[in-house]
Amino acid sequence: xxxxxxxxxxxxxxxxxxxxxxxxxxxxxxxxxxxxxxxxxxxxxxxxxxxxxxxxxxxxxxxxxxxxxxxxxxxxxxxxxxxxxxxxxxxxxxxxxxxxxxxxxxxxxxxxxxxxxxxxxxxxxxxxxxxxxxxxxxxxxxxxxxxxxxxxxxxxxx
Amino acid sequence: xxxxxxxxxxxxxxxxxxxxxxxxxxxxxxxxxxxxxxxxxxxxxxxxxxxxxxxxxxxxxxxxxxxxxxxxxxxxxxxxxxxxxxxxxxxxxxxxxxxxxxxxxxxxxxxxxxxxxxxxxxxxxxxxxxxxxxxxxxxxxxxxxxxxxxxxxxxxxxxxxxxxxxxxxxxxxxxxxxxxxxxxxxxxxxxxxxxxxxxxxxxxxxxxxxxxxxxxxxxxxxxxxxxxxxxxxxxxxxxxxxxxxxxxxxxxxxxxxxxxxxxxxxxxxxxxxxxxxxxxxxxxxxxxxxxxxxxxxxxxxxxxxxxxxxxxxxxxxxxxxxxxxxxxxxxxxxxxxxxxxxxxxxxxxxxxxxxxxxxxxxxxxxxxxxxxxxxxxxxxxxxxxxxxxxxxxxxxxxxxxxxxxxxxxxxxxxxxxxxxxxxxxxxxxxxxxxxxxxxxxxxxxxxxxxxxxxxxxxxxxxxxxxxxxxxxxxxxxxxxxxxxxxxxxxxxxxxxxxxxxxxxxxxxxxxxxxxxxxxxxxxxxxxxxxxxxxxxxxxxxxxxxxxxxxxxxxxxxxxxxxxxxxxxxxxxxxxxxxxxxxxxxxxxxxxxxxxxxxxxxxxxxxxxxxxxxxxxxxxxxxxxxxxxxxxxxxxxxxxxxxxxxxxxxxxxxxxxxxxxxxxxxxxxxxxxxxxxxxxxxxxxxxxxxxxxxxxxxxxxxxxxxxx
Numbered sequence: 001x002x003x004x005x006x007x008x009x010x011x012x013x014x015x016x017x018x019x020x021x022x023x024x025x026x027x028x029x030x031x032x033x034x035x036x037x038x039x040x041x042x043x044x045x046x047x048x049x050x051x052x053x054x055x056x057x058x059x060x061x062x063x064x065x066x067x068x069x070x071x072x073x074x075x076x077x078x079x080x081x082x083x084x085x086x087x088x089x090x091x092x093x094x095x096x097x098x099x100x101x102x103x104x105x106x107x108x109x110x111x112x113x114x115x116x117x118x119x120x121x122x123x124x125x126x127x128x129x130x131x132x133x134x135x136x137x138x139x140x141x142x143x144x145x146x147x148x149x150x151x152x153x154x155x156x157x158x
Numbered sequence: 159x160x161x162x163x164x165x166x167x168x169x170x171x172x173x174x175x176x177x178x179x180x181x182x183x184x185x186x187x188x189x190x191x192x193x194x195x196x197x198x199x200x201x202x203x204x205x206x207x208x209x210x211x212x213x214x215x216x217x218x219x220x221x222x223x224x225x226x227x228x229x230x231x232x233x234x235x236x237x238x239x240x241x242x243x244x245x246x247x248x249x250x251x252x253x254x255x256x257x258x259x260x261x262x263x264x265x266x267x268x269x270x271x272x273x274x275x276x277x278x279x280x281x282x283x284x285x286x287x288x289x290x291x292x293x294x295x296x297x298x299x300x301x302x303x304x305x306x307x308x309x310x311x312x313x314x315x316x317x318x319x320x321x322x323x324x325x326x327x328x329x330x331x332x333x334x335x336x337x338x339x340x341x342x343x344x345x346x347x348x349x350x351x352x353x354x355x356x357x358x359x360x361x362x363x364x365x366x367x368x369x370x371x372x373x374x375x376x377x378x379x380x381x382x383x384x385x386x387x388x389x390x391x392x393x394x395x396x397x398x399x400x401x402x403x404x405x406x407x408x409x410x411x412x413x414x415x416x417x418x419x420x421x422x423x424x425x426x427x428x429x430x431x432x433x434x435x436x437x438x439x440x441x442x443x444x445x446x447x448x449x450x451x452x453x454x455x456x457x458x459x460x461x462x463x464x465x466x467x468x469x470x471x472x473x474x475x476x477x478x479x480x481x482x483x484x485x486x487x488x489x490x491x492x493x494x495x496x497x498x499x500x501x502x503x504x505x506x507x508x509x510x511x512x513x514x515x516x517x518x519x520x521x522x523x524x525x526x527x528x529x530x531x532x533x534x535x536x537x538x539x540x541x542x543x544x545x546x547x548x549x550x551x552x553x554x555x556x557x558x559x560x561x562x563x564x565x566x567x568x569x570x571x572x573x574x575x576x577x578x579x580x581x582x583x584x585x586x587x588x589x590x591x592x593x594x595x596x597x598x599x600x601x602x603x604x605x606x607x608x609x610x611x612x613x614x615x616x617x618x619x620x621x622x623x624x625x626x627x628x629x630x631x632x633x634x635x636x637x638x639x640x641x642x643x644x645x646x647x648x649x650x651x652x653x654x655x656x657x658x659x660x661x662x663x664x665x666x667x668x669x670x671x672x673x674x675x676x677x678x679x680x681x682x683x684x685x686x687x688x689x690x691x692x693x694x695x696x697x698x699x700x701x702x703x704x705x706x707x708x709x710x711x712x713x714x715x716x717x718x719x720x721x722x723x724x725x726x727x728x729x730x731x732x733x734x735x736x737x738x739x740x741x742x743x744x745x746x747x748x749x750x751x752x753x754x755x756x757x758x759x760x761x762x763x764x765x766x767x768x769x770x771x772x773x774x775x776x777x778x779x780x781x782x783x784x785x786x787x788x789x790x791x792x793x794x795x796x797x798x799x800x801x802x803x804x805x806x807x808x809x810x811x812x813x814x815x816x817x818x819x820x821x822x823x824x825x826x827x828x829x830x831x832x833x834x835x836x837x838x839x840x841x842x843x844x845x846x847x848x849x850x851x852x853x854x855x856x857x858x859x860x861x862x863x864x865x
Contacts, residue, residue: 037368101225137767
């Protein structure tokens with residue numbers, strides 16, 4: 001057991017856990033935050049994506065010991081209270097999901113993309129999101145939602 | 159179901175107005191044509207709606223939301239008939255205690271068969287409410303109008319009464335009778351207009367609960383020991399190393415050996431420590447030998463459609479064609495794997511399952527536990543994709559058995575590897591077509607045989623004087639056909655049949671030196687089919703498509719259970735690698751009345767994106783019962799980088815009842831891309847998926863093969 005301290009959705013967490021346990025399972029079971037999804041367990045699909053210091057990473061591949069001292073944001077922590085993040089709003093407005101299972105990972109991967117590139121072209125979105133799988137085929141709407149959110153975020157910053 | 163059963167539902171429901179209705183007579187058993195599943199409860203209703211005492215309206219149905227959007231489109235129908243805003247309607251879906259028996263959610267059936275009945279039941283509720291209001295307000299019904307759930311005197315809007323006030327403190331029960339006329343489409347205000355999904359907010363905030371997200375006090379996560387191949391048997395097992403993990407429990411129940419732990423990853427670790435030896439069968443077939451195997455074991459065919467005389471047709475032919483088309487196994491691969499949580503207490507069980515058939519789960523769990531099915535409640539949370547694959551509920555039975563033995567709630571959530579292993583794949587199949595052309599370039603005969611894909615989509619809709627379609631074996635396989643389960647995969651049978659028919663049409667068009675669109679139109683009288691073809695050609699720019707090296711265009715069309723679809727594609731083929739990049743897809747669809755145009759477009763886009771997979775890359779690799787694809791590294795599903803420009807055209811046809819739209823558009827994808835690849839390379843592909851290797855091989859053959 002190790003004592004691991006990190007920020008989770010803006011709050012300080014102190015956990016006694018095995019350092020090699022993967023973040024995905026600690027989030028889903030120990031911390032009861034099931035918005036982060038299991039779908040492949042091998043870092044091949046992006047459903048378990050979370051933000052670690054603003055970077056989108058596959059939580060099924062991240063050992064707990066690596067997040068010590070870092071800031072973790074899951075889909076549950078993206079909205080500010082009732083106020084949705086522009087990406088969440090855009091996904092809603094564009095109906096950028098069907099079954100919704102890959103959606104948390106999509107939104108957080110897109111968040112990280114927009115951090116690196118505040119106004120990506122369609123080709124850049126396609127490339128950046130290529131590791132996130134969606135079986136329902138919501139891709140065209142996800143791309144539109146990401147570009148819509150980018151526009152809104154840019155306008156806000158002015 | 160008797161009125162006694164009806165009362166059982168009502169006990170828990172409070173007051174208000176209830177209308178019970180029946181939407182389907184086809185059971186899942188009939189659908190599967192499997193005699194062992196024939197003993198399903200019969201019912202005189204399988205859904206009901208309630209106008210609640212607070213004025214809200216709820217629909218209780220065993221149908222489930224898999225991502226296809228019926229949680230929104232059914233609510234729209236209800237809101238329309240009852241003149242309510244969409245957000246005053248609640249959909250209660252897939253809870254076997256609250257909802258009457260329903261066979262399941264599959265086959266694009268919900269909007270087509272359930273929708274009209276729901277609408278009639280709602281129209282009846284509306285009529286009853288008007289009756290009540292007439293008495294209450296002492297105003298003749300003819301003067302009453304409704305808006306936003308309030309009925310008022312059109313001459314004096316002050317005279318008004320809300321639904322809530324009409325039903326408060328009452329309990330009115332009616333069985334739907336075909337008496338009340340639903341509104342004509344021309345008067346629709348909610349239905350037929352684009353609506354955002356009502357399940358959106360929970361899905362973008364991570365609050366949507368799927369079966370694997372259910373948490374109960376004291377619950378255990380189970381991981382189950384699996385054989386390396388179908389048909390393998392456990393010879394020896396050593397669990398001693400696993401047993402050393404603190405808190406770990408091992409349960410053996412017949413062939414089921416499971417490791418349970420309060421933490422899912424600890425259960426996983428425990429399973430990895432189990433040493434097991436299996437005896438496997440020597441593999442009889444693999445993906446290379448499967449087609450000759452299937453042709454060898456195929457049963458006699460049954461003719462499903464026939465006209466004219468093939469013999470006569472053959473005699474009048476100046477050219478004859480004889481080709482075979484091949485389809486490999488394809489996985490459903492929903493993002494959410496089969497998952498269930500079961501809590502068994504004595505003769506009672508509650509099961510949360512990711513399923514397309516909640517009542518199938520109920521029966522299966524009752525049977526496995528040998529308890530009366532009345533004791534089993536199945537709750538269906540959001541389902542993370544189904545596509546036909548979640549009509550099998552093995553995971554729910556496993557969870558129930560383990561919960562029973564553990565005396566605690568147990569979650570079984572399949573790993574991706576288990577999901578591939580136990581999937582009931584789209585069957586590998588063969589289609590053989592013999593046909594002919596006369597000297598005028600008209601089709602003389604069409605002799606069609608399909609082996610193991612299933613009959614849906616096998617009959618031709620082209621005008622051909624002599625034709626016959628024969629079906630050998632069903633899509634469920636049967637003894638000796640497949641080394642593992644096969645089953646319904648989005649638009650069962652029709653993907654394979656459409657690939658064969660529409661490829662063969664193109665091949666003959668090319669032989670007749672005719673344009674593929676003109677050739678089809680020359681053999682089509684059906685005005686709906688002609689219209690989707692013309693629309694798609696216009697939107698795509700078929701007739702003035704600019705020719706560029708490496709690029710090609712293709713077209714294909716289909717009649718899927720009354721929905722007409724035409725798709726045109728532009729592809730680019732890498733001449734060295736054989737890679738296909740689909741640049742553009744245009745789809746025109748006539749699905750009759752469109753309830754939610756936005757939802758319909760989403761389904762079409764989803765169909766086209768998903769269809770890229772079985773057309774270009776998706777194929778299950780296996781050696782006998784051993785499934786070699788275990789994850790998304792070797793089994794490639796469509797990705798963002800594959801995304802073409804997609805345009806959808808919805809044909810106005812509001813006077814035809816809705817025909818369903820969850821599946822039709824996927825069925826053309828194999829053919830439309832094969833035809834476009836041919837146009838680009840002159841290489842004809844007869845086998846799906848069209849992997850780069852197969853395209854390279856076909857291109858190498860192409861110069862020698864006269865098209």
